[in-house]
Each structure stands twice: as C-alpha cells, then as structure tokens.
Amino acid sequence: MSAIRPATLNDLDALTVLLDGYRMFYQQGSDEAACRTFLYERLEHGDSCLLVHDTGHGPDGFVQLYPVFSTVSLSSRWLLNDLFVAPHARGRGIGRALMQAAANLAREQGVTSLMLRTQTHNHAAKALYESLGWQKSDDFDTYMLTLPATRS
Template structure:
C-alpha cells in the first residue's frame, strides 16, 4: 500500500472515491459535483488530501481542512472526510490514512486534528479510538443550516 498527498493529477481517482463517500452519507451520486468540489479545494489550496493506493488502484482517501484554535493561537485541521473502499476495509488502510494526516499535521506545526462521525458509525469510532483519538466530552456541537 502507498499513501501520498493527492494533487490535481489524482483528480479522476479522487472523484470516484469522493462520490462513493458522499453516497455512503446519503447523498445522490454526482461525479460532476464531486469533481468541481475537489478541483476547487485543490486549486485554491483549501484542503490537504491523502490518497491510498494498492497495486495502482485508489482504495481510500482522507481530507483535511485548515482551521485554527483561538485559545491556543495555533493551527489545527479538521479531518472532514475519511473513506476506504469496501473491498479494502479491514486491511489497515484507514489506520494508514489517519497516520499520514497526523504526520502532516505535526510536520506543519498543527496542535490538533479534530473530526466528527455519526453516532451509529461504530466501526469508525473503533478505528479512531484504537489509533489514539480521544472522544470529545467537554464541548457540545451545534450546526446552523444555511442552505
């Protein structure tokens, strides 16, 4: 397995994975939307994407969005997306992608990575907790839908 930072050259592979990720969360398949969204993020340096390959086949990705901690006056990242193709699950791909994200964050001086997952996604919760992520109990999260 190879993990590397994704670029615009990886867009075709990323679009397929990202579209599958979105449909996992109940969105309608839309590769054009996936391509446009990812291309904008990469062109404008608005996200960092790591992509996993096995024998030349893209099998997973994670996407980090830059953020900041006002309290710590430091850089953080939101690990917004993690997806491993069903046929590649249980083989350490998710763990390797999380490690790549953490290594990147440390290398650029970030003080924290943050993520959220669905309450009923026990497999993801086990992965996160098994790789050193700490369940947040201090804060309550809210969302304000704008569209």
C-alpha cells in the first residue's frame, strides 16, 4: 500500500538525493547543494506542492506541482513539473500512486486542470500518463527563451 504525504523539511536530505537523481536523468550535472537550497526554498515559501511516497523508510519518490492561472478559463491550474521515483523503487506503482495523489489533491483544492510536459523520448512516462487518462494536447506550441543568469 502506498503512503503519499506532503513533504516536510524533515525530508530534505532524502529529497535532495532524489532531486539530484531527477536532474541527472535530464542530463544535468550533479549538484546536491543547489538541489537542497532549491527544495528548502520551495518548502519554506510554500510556492509548490510537494508530495512524497514514503512507507516509513524515507521518501523514495516525489511529485511537485506549481500553481498557475488561466486567464482564458478564469481558473487555477497546476503544472505537474516533476515526477521521480528512485531507481531501486521503480516497478512498484509508486509513480502511478503519486500521479493519482496529485490529481486527487487538485480536485480537493478546486483546481480545474493539471498540465505537464515531458521529453518526447520519455516513452515510459508517456505510457503512464496516458494510462491515467492524460491526453496529449496539440492546441499550443511551447516556446522557450533562455535568459542569461543575473548576478545579485
């Protein structure tokens, strides 16, 4: 049975390792210090919803959602930005449980829709999303503008 709960600062050590693994999956260099700082800020500021899977031995997976608003529909949406399960814990339905918990929480909070992006070659993730009823949208193109880092 899955145990999904909101993350707390007590999860910071385990979440740091998970986030670092998540970033390395997306070909980013390991940087646990930056991951820890980023997670600490999210938890302290409460600007994301971070759920973890934990059966009593510490988190082995997480999903992170960010609130956004739709001017067109005049409603709130959540961006399901991150989903990761530690390699040793995969194949046990943890990703599915985290996705379902995210959808349930969104419904409870009155959120009208969830959205996500994934890499085009991430077939395992896309199969999971589609099995849960998510539908690929071709209504909009995604554009990105990378800005140079600014120094404070």
